Amino acid sequence: MIEPASLASEPLFGLPLAELWFGLVFFIFAMFLFLDGFDFGVGILFATRDDTAEKEQLLSAIGPFWDGNEVWLVVFGGALFAAFPSVYANLFSRYYLLMFAILAALGLRGLAPEMYEQREDATWKVWWGRAFVVGSLTTPFLLGLFAANWLLGATALVTLPGIVVGLALVALTVVDGVAFLRLKTRGELREDLRTDGYRALAIYLALVVVALGYLYATTPVLRPGLLSPLVVGLVVATLVLAGGYAVATARDRHHPAFAAAAGLVFTLVSIVAGLMYPVIDRAGGLTVEAAIVSPLPLNVMSIGAALLLPLIFTYFGVLYSVFSGPIETGESY
């Protein structure tokens, strides 16, 4: 039993809870980008399919999952609010119009598949199909813009590195979407997707190089971080994972390819977090230590998270195992 007095005065078991929550917030963001990322990828690839049956297959593939995937964004917002309320307030109000653009894009993406299925009417399906593509394309782009602005402490909404990171994120979600769809489809469609995956991967790597090079050249404050062993290691890991993805895709090893795609998302988010630390809000001048909540709410939240995260992984385990394996032609769950 933990004494209430100690709960109120110092971090639980002397753990570096501020750093753990910094890591946790980015971990949750990465989970969202990885999981909803393949939904975005599927949405973008939707535009490349002409065949109605194939389109239906793409929608069926994400049907049972996307609601749960998107909840990671809700949890990201909640965790940032709970652990770093001033950062949550600063960031969301500073990038005010960008946040609403993200919400609008995400709303379109969420609404479109739900609406698409409601009517067997060609015009209806064409328009909701387009809405699905637009929402899936703009959401990762705007999220990339948001993440880059956050890292740079930009006061403008649109910045050049932000655009590059946004485009990189779009490419990455396509890589992710291809890896997911190759688990869920068979035959010709699965073969076609292979090339889409390679192309998106090449574009992603090129944009990451451009983004890192640009930051090195123009942002002196980030230079030591860019040359730190952590970030260099993460960049090397990115290249290794990209190679792994390409090889696994070529050999039809779908699960390793999917894991490599996940790895790419996590390394990208880790690079951003690594470059940011120990600051958490550059424009607001807040470090992790200054922005973290007081010991009592921090301890309460940490106990909550420690109990709930394993449960959440269990739910996702159940969901993904119930709907594992490719969808048969003409079948939707």
Added chain:
Amino acid sequence: MVDLVIASRLQFALTTIVHIIFPVMSMGLAPFLVYFTWKEIRSGTAIYEQLRRFWTRIFAVSFAVGTVTGLVLEFEFGTNFAAFSTVAGELFGGPLALEGMMAFMLEATFLGVFVFGRERVSDRLYFVSSVAVGLGTWLSATWILIANAWMQTPRGFEMVTKNGQSIVNLTDPIAAYLNPRFPWMFVHMQNAAVESVALLMAGIGAYYVFRHHVWDNPVQHPEFWEKTLKIALVVLIVTAPLQAIQGDAYGRHVAETQPQKFAAMEAVWETESYVPEYIVAVPTNVEDLFNPRAKELFGIGIPGMASWLASGGDAEATIRGLDSFSTEAPPVAIVFWAFRIMVALGFWFILLAFWGGYRWWRGELLEDDLLHKALMASSLLGFLAVEVGWIVTEVGRQPWVIQGVMRTSESVSPGLTGAEATFTLAGFATGYVLLLVLYTYVVVRLVRAGPPARDELDAVDQPSPNEAVSTDD
């Protein structure tokens, strides 16, 4: 251009007014879905499978729209009310994070299994999924109401200075989160959700029963709609009186803990005893008709009734008037009328429940066309009651965002401009109207399409390996 504070408040009000519809649908439908699933598995009767599948479709659409609108709400604390978020975040952020982790995750993942997995999982896991979804919706409300209850009757904190700013610091989690207001809000809200959905079901059921039996315009699956009507009536008979009983006790709690809100609900300007309960009240001059702070009222009231309600039985009791508070009164007309509409609707629902129960007992449920019409006309009124109820709660708390601690006017984002807020407000007004139109359109289509036919169900019961599995839900 609209003033920053006004634009932010209007936007938040609009977001909540639209968003609340969808959680009410989820929370209200959840127990029905658990019951239908249980009966379907236990009895194997096709009608329960029809009921489960029909209402699951509506649940799924409501959940999707609810996610979209709810995410906006969560972000709006940061975008528009950054000052509030910074000041109250150490205490207020926790419940929001826990809502996401504890409730929303449970609901969203098991909804995937529940909507898509009937043919893939065992009966046991399927039933567990229905319970998990329902539990998720109710837990979600728990955390949101914990956060809101704290704003109404804040406890368990002290003000400290951090990074040069005076902020709320959590000192006692039990006192803060198990706030005295929370149980009242929770029971009132959950019961309202179930009652609202029961009214919606009764209205839809009555429409088809009316067409079939009264108009003699036969519909498919008449027994499905009769069953829907009967189940909804049973739930209404339980929830409608309960709502009035605990609503009365909740009102007394408000009178004790938020006297300014209570005075606004009753439009009591000067401290008085033996205060009448006005059934209707109108301003004595025409200009005041559009003035939400209109003071001079002419009304028809029951002598001593407001005092009697506030004190729990003493008609002589004193009610503190709005003029005696140091802060400006909330917009009295809005609170006064919203409260009256809510109470009137509550009594109407009780009347409907008894009327329907009586006709059913007499064996005349399917013939009483006036009852059918009343139920049809009332199908959305539960949602209206929830909306006006929240207006009483939220507008009545003004000018405070955290009662007695922080004013709403101090809570908006410091860096934001009125132009930005006006721009997004306009976007919201358009987007949310479109969203509501779309949602209504889809639900009406689903209701028109009716339940899946029995022979379709049979096909699903014995799926052959080569056959496509139903794509209905």
